[in-house]
Amino acid sequence: MIIMSADEDILRPKPNKINPENTPYPAKFINLVDGSKMVVRQITREETKKVIPLFYDIVKINKDFYDLVSARILGELLAYVQYRVQDEYVLLGQIHDTGEVLGLVNGYLSFNDPKIGISYHTMTFKRGLRVGAHLFVAKMEHHLDYLQNDEVKIVAESHIGFRRWMDELRLEENFDFEHPIGGVPSYYLTRKNWESYVKPERCFGTENRPVPEEYMKMVTENILLPKDVTFQITGTPKEEFLKGL
Amino acid sequence: MRDVAIIGVGMGSRWGKYNGSLIEMMAEASLSAIDDAGTDNIDAVFVANMGAGRINNQTALGSALIDYLNLFPAVGASIENGPASGATAARIGYMAITSGLHDVVMITGGEKMRVAPGPVVTDFVATMAHPEAEYIHGITFPSLGAFLARLYFEKYGVTSEDLARIAIKNHQNGLKNPHAHIQQNITMEGILTSREAALNNPMIADPLHLYDMCPVTDGAASLIMCSMDKVQEFSNSRFVKFAGTGQGMDTMAVHEREDPTFLKAVDIASNQAFKMAGLTRKDIDFAEIHDAFEILELAELESAGFFERGKAHLAVREGETELTGTFPVNTSGGLKARGHPVGATGVAQLCELVWQLRGEAGERQVLNKPKHGYAVNFGGFGNNVVSTILSRVEE
Numbered sequence: 001m002i003i004m005s006a007d008e009d010i011l012r013p014k015p016n017k018i019n020p021e022n023t024p025y026p027a028k029f030i031n032l033v034d035g036s037k038m039v040v041r042q043i044t045r046e047e048t049k050k051v052i053p054l055f056y057d058i059v060k061i062n063k064d065f066y067d068l069v070s071a072r073i074l075g076e077l078l079a080y081v082q083y084r085v086q087d088e089y090v091l092l093g094q095i096h097d098t099g100e101v102l103g104l105v106n107g108y109l110s111f112n113d114p115k116i117g118i119s120y121h122t123m124t125f126k127r128g129l130r131v132g133a134h135l136f137v138a139k140m141e142h143h144l145d146y147l148q149n150d151e152v153k154i155v156a157e158s159h160i161g162f163r164r165w166m167d168e169l170r171l172e173e174n175f176d177f178e179h180p181i182g183g184v185p186s187y188y189l190t191r192k193n194w195e196s197y198v199k200p201e202r203c204f205g206t207e208n209r210p211v212p213e214e215y216m217k218m219v220t221e222n223i224l225l226p227k228d229v230t231f232q233i234t235g236t237p238k239e240e241f242l243k244g245l
Numbered sequence: 246m247r248d249v250a251i252i253g254v255g256m257g258s259r260w261g262k263y264n265g266s267l268i269e270m271m272a273e274a275s276l277s278a279i280d281d282a283g284t285d286n287i288d289a290v291f292v293a294n295m296g297a298g299r300i301n302n303q304t305a306l307g308s309a310l311i312d313y314l315n316l317f318p319a320v321g322a323s324i325e326n327g328p329a330s331g332a333t334a335a336r337i338g339y340m341a342i343t344s345g346l347h348d349v350v351m352i353t354g355g356e357k358m359r360v361a362p363g364p365v366v367t368d369f370v371a372t373m374a375h376p377e378a379e380y381i382h383g384i385t386f387p388s389l390g391a392f393l394a395r396l397y398f399e400k401y402g403v404t405s406e407d408l409a410r411i412a413i414k415n416h417q418n419g420l421k422n423p424h425a426h427i428q429q430n431i432t433m434e435g436i437l438t439s440r441e442a443a444l445n446n447p448m449i450a451d452p453l454h455l456y457d458m459c460p461v462t463d464g465a466a467s468l469i470m471c472s473m474d475k476v477q478e479f480s481n482s483r484f485v486k487f488a489g490t491g492q493g494m495d496t497m498a499v500h501e502r503e504d505p506t507f508l509k510a511v512d513i514a515s516n517q518a519f520k521m522a523g524l525t526r527k528d529i530d531f532a533e534i535h536d537a538f539e540i541l542e543l544a545e546l547e548s549a550g551f552f553e554r555g556k557a558h559l560a561v562r563e564g565e566t567e568l569t570g571t572f573p574v575n576t577s578g579g580l581k582a583r584g585h586p587v588g589a590t591g592v593a594q595l596c597e598l599v600w601q602l603r604g605e606a607g608e609r610q611v612l613n614k615p616k617h618g619y620a621v622n623f624g625g626f627g628n629n630v631v632s633t634i635l636s637r638v639e640e
Binding site: 030031032033034035128129130133134201202204205207235 | 435456
């Protein structure tokens, strides 16, 4: 049993009324263009701590809004591991036979209305495999099929994100909603859109459950961070990229 | 006429997204060719480029490159012939030398396309279409590629799997080319047969998917040609012979062609090049084919006379065009994986031919010391085509 001070107890999130256990995301795997399989799974706070150092490098990448988005994700992950966000979760994409981390998505539930999901961020560490597109839809799947949300509120900082989510998933405008990520126009994914289009047309890997035990063993025992994430993202090795700043 | 040799080639840094200026990128490639040739004593510079005036707001690139590299008193000019600009510039360089006007000519092709958003690039490329019969009706080059693919599917039984096989092959070759823009393994499952393929490899212009098309790329390539009777004056003894060149034309509007699956301009250009080189198709050991769309690799191979009409896809199925096959095609990765910065492509094709003929292509080297290589540089949608044959000079 963890003993905590009274004020710490107040500061920590409490179970929500709709889905107090926050149904965990059941892992699945997705076939990527290069023939590898990406296991998508929810990670624990302890596992999240292992991923956080990746973002110390990515905040220096002033390309395609990686710096801005990674700075925000870093804050969100620190808040998650230190119990400072209501109902936050983190999903990770990893190569099934190496554990290499390919991407991450996160979100949480509205404190005032747990039927509303709030999408935080999506980030790809290896480009060209459509990792982000798959992971973002997995996040929507988590909200609408497992966390029992009716809708998910979404914004985008990057142009890539805007094209991927708003355009490709036909998200609807929800400009009067003030998304916690910032004062930019908000969109949302409704259950109707999820059921009629996104789930049947854009959600993949659902038939790949349960994930084989050997895959799960590999990815849980090996959270392998990319060797040079700057190179993976920019095509330029870290030292060379930083010289150009 | 004097014979012509290529004494130096270079492509600068890896293709993809270039952070410097267009001229810096072309200068990088030019310097690598100059280093390779061992001389900067150049009489003329021809720069191949299609769209700098439109997407980079810069013209007079021949003057700009000579000035940037301080190649004075060399003279120069820009050559624009759509995606065939590169081989056209090389052909003009060849003519300049054979005529006796110049002894040493540098050809540099370059295009910096990734500064523009996708729709702008698509529109820029579409300006090559017939202005009244095609462009104003919204035709794009992916849609022309799709029409050709559909005809091929119906007439010859080519399938999406056949196009995917070509893409997989070219990506495999690209993995072995340090200059290639796309260095990514792809599999049939990942791009076509798995359920996820619908997202991994979306339909762009039915029946063409994303991986049936080349990417938008920044890149430059350069080569230095000189009169064969002058090659001994330079330090690079690894020269190859510029053995043949041909250029063919066809109608601008594709629908005006009697049979759009037969690329008449490729046929004409190839016949001229073979006649000039004194070679037959069987003499060619490998080829660089202009696969802006993978269906074009099949159509060009057939129209150039390497395979019977409607049969090239069968050779692909048998692995004949793979790196270790009987007739390797696009050892560089082709436009599909090396990339397609339009003005640079034709020059890069010749760079690959030179590296292969010199036995310097590394992991992607064609086996058994190839003697003759062929390239086709496809302008418009086949209305203006240049074919080139390079030959190894026997030691």
